Amino acid sequence: MKWSWRLGEFRGIGVYMHATFLILIAFVILSQWSARQSDGKTLEGVAFVLALFSCVVLHEFGHALMAARYGIKTRDITLLPIGGVARLERMPEEPLQELWVALAGPAVNVIIAAGLWTLIQFTSVFTPLEQLGVTTGSFLERLMAVNVILVAFNMLPAFPMDGGRVLRALLATRLEYMRATQIAASVGQSMALVFAFVGFFTNPFLMFIALFVWIGAAQEASMVTMKSALGGMPVRRAMMTDFRTLRPGDSLQRAIELILATPQQDFPVVEDSRVLGILTSRDLMVALQQRGPDALVGDVMRRDFLSLDVNDMLDAALARIHAAECCITAPVIQRDALVGLLTAENVSELLLIVSALGERRTRNSTVA
Numbered sequence: 001m002k003w004s005w006r007l008g009e010f011r012g013i014g015v016y017m018h019a020t021f022l023i024l025i026a027f028v029i030l031s032q033w034s035a036r037q038s039d040g041k042t043l044e045g046v047a048f049v050l051a052l053f054s055c056v057v058l059h060e061f062g063h064a065l066m067a068a069r070y071g072i073k074t075r076d077i078t079l080l081p082i083g084g085v086a087r088l089e090r091m092p093e094e095p096l097q098e099l100w101v102a103l104a105g106p107a108v109n110v111i112i113a114a115g116l117w118t119l120i121q122f123t124s125v126f127t128p129l130e131q132l133g134v135t136t137g138s139f140l141e142r143l144m145a146v147n148v149i150l151v152a153f154n155m156l157p158a159f160p161m162d163g164g165r166v167l168r169a170l171l172a173t174r175l176e177y178m179r180a181t182q183i184a185a186s187v188g189q190s191m192a193l194v195f196a197f198v199g200f201f202t203n204p205f206l207m208f209i210a211l212f213v214w215i216g217a218a219q220e221a222s223m224v225t226m227k228s229a230l231g232g233m234p235v236r237r238a239m240m241t242d243f244r245t246l247r248p249g250d251s252l253q254r255a256i257e258l259i260l261a262t263p264q265q266d267f268p269v270v271e272d273s274r275v276l277g278i279l280t281s282r283d284l285m286v287a288l289q290q291r292g293p294d295a296l297v298g299d300v301m302r303r304d305f306l307s308l309d310v311n312d313m314l315d316a317a318l319a320r321i322h323a324a325e326c327c328i329t330a331p332v333i334q335r336d337a338l339v340g341l342l343t344a345e346n347v348s349e350l351l352l353i354v355s356a357l358g359e360r361r362t363r364n365s366t367v368a
Helices: 021-036 039-069 095-123 139-154 162-172 177-201 204-230 252-261 281-290 314-323 344-367
Strands: 004-010 013-018 074-080 083-088 267-271 274-279 330-334 337-342
Touching (some): 039 095, 039 139, 095 139, 177 204, 267 337, 337 344
Parallel strands (some): 013 074
Antiparallel strands (some): 330 337
16 A cells, blocks of 8 residues: 555564554644643553554454465555555455454454453453543553444444444355345445434534445445456456557657557557566656656566466456556466456446446346
């Protein structure tokens, strides 16, 4: 994820902090200082936020390590102001596997809360619940309470929370996967409407949660629908076969001419029938500003690019394109030769065509 800094790594999974996370830290420092005017209390507030997000990281590692048991890798874990995001290469397709992966995260918070409760039993006295607040009460007890809240919130049956995936997994044991997703997404969006209605009269923050849940449910349903539509289709069905290439010795002026003459934006760089790199339109513009039009393509092209085989499945290829941070155009190779280019736009166009043909068949069947 862009604008993220690497904090460390565990089991081959990198942990990153997004730049916006610093906004949260700054907000805590300002709010604590304005309320208490105390260095000690301000530092305690920052320490509490860091402890909380350590629990969030452990929650995400719960998902990641459980997914690893089923052969699913996790690309990375990123800390955001709204929580943590573990980027799994894919979700398990077996309902029971998805169930265990979804439950693993909240289970970590349950273990943390139980450990803190045991520690408090032996080290201090419990503060009455009515005296607990974001900044008041025992540090350990507040951390325990937050972990309990994390479990309760994440188990709400709504995407993108873990509870939505648990609901989908349970439904998928009896129903077709896409139908289970549609029902789980509808439940989540219904819950979002309730949150929005209650939040309008009580707490505006609930309206933010409602928007988050609504969008998450819609995206999950859309993604599964797309995967179902693309199921069994090879890359060759969507790849672009009418394209232009560049050579490492070409000047950037040649790339400018191709961009102006064709709808193509990214160009594979080929030499001796081998793809050596990709020149993206964004890299071209930066290079023109820094080096001018006489610079060579070979000095500017990206060498870290994603390539696909012509027989790869489209759904898996699209997921790899979305996950790739190098560029969004993937050369398609057949027997070591470049035969096409694939972008997310190609796949979207294919989906529109498939949808239109499906609607036509439906209308014809109805008339018949």
